[in-house]
Amino acid sequence: MFVSPTASQAAKIARNVCRIATFLAPAILWLACLQRSLSQTQQTGPGKFQIDSQRLQSTLEKLSEFGKNPEGGVTRLGFSETELAAREYVIRLMKQAGLQVRVDPAGNIFGLRPGSDKLPTLLFGSHIDSVLHGGNFDGALGSLGAIEVIRALNDRGVKTRHPLEVVIWTNEEGNHFGLTTLGSGVAAGQLGPEILDRKDDQGLTLADWLRRYGQDPARLTDARIPPGTLAAFVELHIEQGPNLEENKIPIGVVQGIVGLKRWMCVASGFANHAGTTPMNRRKDALAAASREVLAVRDVVRAEPGRQVGTVGFVKVEPGAVNVIPGRAEFPVELRDLDTAVIDRMWQRIQEKFKAIDQEENVQTTCTPLDDAEPASADPVVKNAIYAAAKSLGFATMDLPSGAVQDAQKMAKIAPMGMIFVPSRGGISHSPKEFTSWPDAANGVEVLYGAILVLDAQLNPR
Ligand code: GLV
Ligand code: MN
Ligand code: MN
Secondary structure, three states, X not given: XXXXXXXXXXXXXXXXXXXXXXXXXXXXXXXXXXXXXXXXXXXXXXXXXXOOHHHHHHHHHHHOOOOEOOOOOEOOOOXXXXXXXXXXXXXXXXXXXXXXXXXOOOOOEEEEEOOOOOOOEEEEEEEOOOOOOEOOOOOHHHHHHHHHHHHXXXXXXXXXXXXXXXXXXXXXOOOOOXXXXXXXXXXXXXXXXXXXXXXOOOOOEHHHHXXXXXXXXXHHHHHOXXXXXXXXXXXXXXXXXXXXXXXXXXXXXXXXXXXXXXXXXXXXXXXXXXXXXXXXXXXXXHHHHHHHHHHHHHHHHXXXXXXXXXXXXXXXXXXXXXXXXXXXXXXXXXXXXXHHHHHHHHHHHHHHHHHHHHHHOOXXXXXEEEEEOOEEOOHHHHHHHHHHHHHOOOOEEEEEEOOXXXXXXXXXXXOEEEEEEOOHHXXXXXXXXXXXXXXXXXXXXXXXXXXXXXXXXXXOO
16 A cells, blocks of 8 residues: 655655755766766767877887897887987877977977867876887887877867877986986976986086977976866886786786885995905995895895895996906986885995995995885876776786886876886886787777877866
8 A cells, every 4th residue: 555655744744855865966977977978989980989099000110120229129228328319219209190389398208189178188108218228118108109099089070178188308318317207207397406416427417308308398398287287197008027927817907006115335445456455455345335235135035024125237447357346336226116115225235335445444434315205006007007998808917017107107197197007027118029919009099098088078168
């Protein structure tokens, strides 16, 4: 039997319905936005895949010509003639894709695709410089993948509400000037004119190089991106580690990026005759440095965790077969997701260096070279990446980034997220670095989808 509610019961029911609706409204709105952006992703082309993987491959292969090494990879150091030529190639590609290109005073290359509304910019891209004897995918995939996203949007006539901007950051690797993520560091306001006098191994200063890039070093700080002007920053990158490949997962969603600190250390001894100087009267800088290299490794290994420490080279002077080394210069690099762990390890390393110096009759001094804080990915950007991957049927895996990234610097001024794709054998910073073309294309598809999801979700009308 149906009993009609009394007037007061009806009012109570209406109030409850309103309460539930108020509670559910944002979630319903979010789902509607997501549905709209994903169906836009799926409807804007044949099938659900949007990008031209062949075009992506051919531009990446062309980029690999700049600085090509006989072993197959590239040496395309930031601030080198080779990189300068590669930059010109990439600028041409950006212009062909219809982007409005500008280069900021730190040498960062931006290509703008205006949006329909007056909104903050959705920025995405990576870097095209490499390490010494590096590979063809680190930075290159995220850079040319970003340009491919623009071409795919153009092909399908997709308009976005937010302006979209592709960025190619300057000197991410930092093999020149010892400063990693240089361009994004300046853009985020973390590096300034104090870096201009740093010299590369040819004796050229950073200011000299910026002039070669057509920039006025005195205007370096004009490269700062004012807070609030970016809706988000998204970077596609190869994983550079083994996790995705080992677990057969095509897409990694970065949760956080490690922090890093670097110092340049000089062990000073005394150069003397190798045949006539008794063993107990030597001040052998290389002997001390060698023990110090091992001390770095011992300290880093002494506690459980994912922290790492590296001495990447030792430069010895005078470097003759019959002369005791008088000077040994070496960098120390420490990385972890927690700055306190890095600081604790450095404290212990310094204590060990002191003891070694006393025993070897040498003096070691270390000066700070670089400092990159750990960064967390933004939940909204991560969700856009999960949603885009899901719409394409890709499984995802949450991962940290053990490599430093330009995205790390961007996290200071914008919500940041990163997409990883598998690296064969977990190898990177090597000519053997490789990502299969289908895996590379999958990453670009996810970037494409994530940009559209963010465009729909951020700054709702
Ligand atoms: C750059 O890729 C770094 O992690 O050093
Ligand atoms: Mn990189
Ligand atoms: Mn790298």
